[in-house]
Amino acid sequence: xxxxxxxxxxxxxxxxxxxxxxxxxxxxxxxxxxxxxxxxxxxxxxxxxxxxxxxxxxxxxxxxxxxxxxxxxxxxxxxxxxxxxxxxxxxxxxxxxxxxxxxxxxxxxxxxxxxxxxxxxxxxxxxxxxxxxxxxxxxxxxxxxxxxxxxxxxxxxxxxxxxxxxxxxxxxxxxxxxxxxxxxxxxxxxxxxxxxxxxxxxxxxxxxxxxxxxxxxxxxxxxxxxxxxxxxxxxxxxxxxxxxxxxxxxxxxxxxxxxxxxxxxxxxxxxx
Amino acid sequence: xxxxxxxxxxxxxxxxxxxxxxxxxxxxxxxxxxxxxxxxxxxxxxxxxxxxxxxxxxxxxxxxxxxxxxxxxxxxxxxxxxxxxxxxxxxxxxxxxxxxxxxxxxxxxxxxxxxxxxxxxxxxxxxxxxxxxxxxxxxxxxxxxxxxxxxxxxxxxxxxxxxxxxxxxxxxxxxxxxxxxxxxxxxxxxxxxxxxxxxxxxxxxxxxxxxxxxxxxxxxxxxxxxxxxxxxxxxxxxxxxxxxxxxxxxxxxxxxxxxxxxxxxxxxxxxxxxxxxxxxxxxxxxxxxxxxxxxxxxxxxxxxxxxxxxxxxxxxxxxxxxxxxx
Numbered sequence: 001x002x003x004x005x006x007x008x009x010x011x012x013x014x015x016x017x018x019x020x021x022x023x024x025x026x027x028x029x030x031x032x033x034x035x036x037x038x039x040x041x042x043x044x045x046x047x048x049x050x051x052x053x054x055x056x057x058x059x060x061x062x063x064x065x066x067x068x069x070x071x072x073x074x075x076x077x078x079x080x081x082x083x084x085x086x087x088x089x090x091x092x093x094x095x096x097x098x099x100x101x102x103x104x105x106x107x108x109x110x111x112x113x114x115x116x117x118x119x120x121x122x123x124x125x126x127x128x129x130x131x132x133x134x135x136x137x138x139x140x141x142x143x144x145x146x147x148x149x150x151x152x153x154x155x156x157x158x159x160x161x162x163x164x165x166x167x168x169x170x171x172x173x174x175x176x177x178x179x180x181x182x183x184x185x186x187x188x189x190x191x192x193x194x195x196x197x198x199x200x201x202x203x204x205x206x207x208x209x210x211x212x213x214x215x216x217x218x219x220x221x222x223x224x225x226x227x228x229x230x231x232x233x234x235x236x237x238x239x240x241x242x243x244x245x246x247x248x249x250x251x252x253x254x255x256x257x258x259x260x261x262x263x264x265x266x267x268x269x270x271x272x
Numbered sequence: 273x274x275x276x277x278x279x280x281x282x283x284x285x286x287x288x289x290x291x292x293x294x295x296x297x298x299x300x301x302x303x304x305x306x307x308x309x310x311x312x313x314x315x316x317x318x319x320x321x322x323x324x325x326x327x328x329x330x331x332x333x334x335x336x337x338x339x340x341x342x343x344x345x346x347x348x349x350x351x352x353x354x355x356x357x358x359x360x361x362x363x364x365x366x367x368x369x370x371x372x373x374x375x376x377x378x379x380x381x382x383x384x385x386x387x388x389x390x391x392x393x394x395x396x397x398x399x400x401x402x403x404x405x406x407x408x409x410x411x412x413x414x415x416x417x418x419x420x421x422x423x424x425x426x427x428x429x430x431x432x433x434x435x436x437x438x439x440x441x442x443x444x445x446x447x448x449x450x451x452x453x454x455x456x457x458x459x460x461x462x463x464x465x466x467x468x469x470x471x472x473x474x475x476x477x478x479x480x481x482x483x484x485x486x487x488x489x490x491x492x493x494x495x496x497x498x499x500x501x502x503x504x505x506x507x508x509x510x511x512x513x514x515x516x517x518x519x520x521x522x523x524x525x526x527x528x529x530x531x532x533x534x535x536x537x538x539x540x541x542x543x544x545x546x547x548x549x550x551x552x553x554x555x556x557x558x559x560x561x562x563x564x565x566x567x568x569x570x571x572x573x574x575x576x577x578x579x580x581x582x583x584x585x586x587x588x589x590x591x592x593x594x595x596x597x598x
Binding site: 137 | 531
C-alpha cells in the first residue's frame, strides 16, 4: 500500500527533484555543510526538514546556519541570513573552513576527470586563449580542499566527463604538486592538510563514487530509466561499472511535497 | 582642528580615480556593488584600470565591457542566477584586451587581509593541487608586469614554503598582499564624518576598505555622526579611513542591498543577454549610461513601480513582492 513515504513513480517527479533528494541523502545529522547556490541549497534544506534537522549550513558570503523563510537565490542573498546563528563575512567563514570545522561540501563543475579533478575556469584552446572562458574558481577549490567530504553535482555529458580536464580548478584524488607539476596522490600533495576529498558525483544520469585505493571514479547507481550503457556512452574515459548497485532511490511523495510546497514554492530552482 | 567635509557629488568622487589605478569594491557578486560610481566611471571614460577583487560581478562586467579595464585579478566573475559567466570579460580576454589573473576565493581574501593589516603576504593551505598554482599560468608574470616597475604588483604570484613552526607536512602557500589605490564601497549608512555602518553580511568589505589607500563610500543614507556613534559596535569602519562620502539612494541597483532592496534579477539578466557582443554592450551602455546624465535620471528611467517592488520588507530585509521564480 502506498503512503507518503513510498517512492514516487517515474513521470511523477522531475530530474532536479531526484538530484536534490540524492544530495540530501549524503548529509548526516549534525554535520556542518558548506554549500553553493542552486541545487545544493535545495538538498541541504530538504535534509534539514527530513533526516538531518541539526545539520548546519555555511554560505561562503558569510552566513552560518541560517534558517531561511524563503529560498535564497545566491549565497550573498539577505534570505541566507534569516534566523542565522551568525552573519559576518568571508574572512570568518573561510577561516573556519581552513580550521577544519566543515564536514561536507556541495559544489558544481563544468568538466570532471576520472580522479574527480574539476574545471570551472576555461575550456578549449589554451589557458591564455580559451574557446570558452567560465566564471573562474570562486570558492570551489578552497571548499573542496578543506572540507572532509565533497559532493559534486553536474550535468552528464561525454564532453564534460573527460580523461583530463583542460584546467584543474578544483582538486581530485590525483593532482599535480606545484611548483614542479608532478602527478601525486591528493594525500601526498596536501600533507598534514589532508582531510578527505570528493566522495560522490551526482549527475543528470547517475551517481558515481571514488575507489578508496586508486581514487578512480566508478558507477554507483543509475537514475530510474537510465541504463548502464547510457552512462558509459556519456563518459569520456573507461568507467568501472562493475560495482553498480542498481537504481538511484527516487524521491518519496513526502520529499516531493516538501520540495514543491515548502522549500521552493516560487519555482526558483525547481521551475514550474 | 576643523574636520574636512568629505561630502561630494558622484562626479567629484570619480575624479579622485586616476587612469591606471588599482581598484577594489565592496560587496559580493551581485550584492552591494557601487553601481552609481561605476556608471559615472564609464561616463568619465576611465582607462587601463587594474581591478583586484575577492570576487567580481555585474559591476566588473560593466567596466570591462566599456573598455575601462586592462587587468582583472579575482576568483570569479558572473551574475549568479542571472547570467552564468562574465561574457564581457570572456570576450575581452579572447581579444587580448583584458588580462585575467586567477586566484581562489581564499587566496583573494587572504591577499586583502594582508593588505588590510600592512604585511606583504599571508599563508594559506587552500587550493593545493590546482592549476591556479601552475607557474605557467602566472598571467601578470608572462606579460612582464611582475618586474617591480609597478610597486602594487607583487614580483611573484605565489610562494611555496614548508611550515617552519610545527613541522607539518605539505606546502604552505604564501599569497601577496592586495594593495589597491582605491576602494569604492556601497553601504547602507555613513555618518557625515565618514563612519561606516553595514547591515547584514559584511562580505569582504572591511578587508577591501582597509587595504586601499583611498576610500570612496556611497551610502543609501548619510546620517549624523552623533547618531551613528550611539551604537559603535554596529559600525564597521572608522571615519578617518574614509576620504569621500556620497549619498545616493538605490546606488547599488541593479545589485541588491540588505534591508533596502532586492537584486533586480530581470535587469541583470537583460544586461547579460544584451551584452554578449561588443555591439550589444555599446548599445546597452548608450541606453543606460551615456544617454542618462546622472544616476537619478537612470532611476527615473527604471521607474517607481519597479523600484517599489524591489524595496525590502522591514522585517525580512528583502522584498517579499518581487517575482523570482519561473
